[in-house]
Amino acid sequence: MTSSPTRSTGRRQRGALLWNGLSLPGAILLIVVFVAPIVYLVLASFGTSDILGRPTFANGFTLRNFENAFADYNLPLVLRTVAYAGIATILCIVLGYSVAYFAARFGGRFGLAIIALVLVPWLVDYLVRIYGWRTIAVDNGLVNSVLGGLGLGPVHLLGTPGMVILGLVYGYLPLMVLPIYASLGQLNPEVIDAGKDLYGNPWSTFWHVTFPLTREGVVGGVLLVFLPILGDFATAQFLGGPDTTMIGNVISDQFISAGSQPLGAAMTTVLIVGLLAAIAFASLAGRRRNAAAVI
């Protein structure tokens, strides 16, 4: 048997051309389409903008874009974005964990069907669903006609922070349910029963046994929800107002309308660095060193 590893290594070396050839096209595509552009984006954030707003290095490299990105008038924007993303993520954890736990522990043979029910809305175009929310929440919309029928005053929903956060929770909740459901599936029910014998109270059992054992699923869900929300711009654009702008809106304005692309690049760079910090924090919070593996 001692010769077996060398034998198979020899075979693999003979197939090396095949293995490398199979992986190369995809790897090249990812590097050209994702890695190289991000490298250039970081570079462009140190440039200045020409007449059309495009990055140029004719005037050398500057830190001004970062100074502008961190200027006092941008601070509320950053804080607001992080706050919205944080609140939406916490709500997603509470709601997503409940649904996943319900499906895994009480769903029985309908467990997967419950998860499918969470996923089906994804098949409806995101903007169409946002549009559905507008129909519900607009000043003369469904909510207010129901309230009016009850003799209650009209409430202003569109453009409020609450509406944007609702839209974010709505859009990203399935991404929280999936990893938590997966980690609950790996949980041995006997462990929970043992926990009940130890602690008795269902809440302490949950806090001391179930939740810690599914922490990886939660961390994976947080990465899948919190990170994309930081870059989201469609939700705030259609459900928010002038006071609920998020970083994503300001970034997309720099590129689509005639803004300053280097400023947009700098803000995106800040976003990416923030994400890396969040991931590093998450991998500390998760038990495994490589928390990204949860994805």
Place this chain on the structure above:
Amino acid sequence: MAPGSRRRQRAGAPVFLWVIVVAVMVLLYAPILVVAVYSFNGADSLVQLNGWSLQWYGQVFQDEQIRSSFAQSLQIAAISSVVSTVLGTAMAIGLRHATPWLRRLGGGSVLIRLISPETATAVALFLLLGLVQIPLSFVTVLIGHVALSLAFVVVIVRSRLVAIGPDIEDAAMDLGATPAKAVWLAVVPLLAPSILVSALLSFILSFGNFVTSFFLTGIGTTPLPLWIYSSLRFGVSPVVNALGMIMLALMIVVALVAALLLRWNSRRRS
């Protein structure tokens, strides 16, 4: 503790859990229900309902712009689904035995893709295309979609490969197969379900994609989500409701076909 009491403990979910689950389902389906109801609205209103009518569906099929957007979205979704599934499956199979530097490079770029927000990767590609002066077009949208789905395909196929174990190629080669034959005859058939799921997911992701298309599209290319975006910006129209329902029907058909194929595949194996 008696076995009986343990069974009782498992019997039902606490009331508050029921409340949350029902509330989540209402939250998830409320806007879709609204869109569905209003798509049959007889009145030209986003608020009042007045009788039933199929007028908005009629308008969807008559509108030249919607039809061309629909065709473009279908083409982009179909091509990017095939290309990303082929490239991603090959990449996942190859990376297992590729030289270490390539394995790190490939795995690393998949990871970078998965953790970067779509807005960031899309504006970055937008910038680079500007630098090398490639005009935005159908092709740039397509490339963006392929690369977007590719990472998901690699993850899905790789998780299946991990479950299969690394010895299957070795076993086939021990029986005299060349490496290429080992992959084609031993590995790929075992991957069939995850390849199908990958293709389905890529199709759905591409068909509904908004962010990447938003930054990478050029004049003359308007995938459906972008058409919906502009119609939401410039005066809303009930046509969007009907269009949303038609897109949903198409996605359900795609998902059902995939489910049937999966079932057929597992029957054939057993």
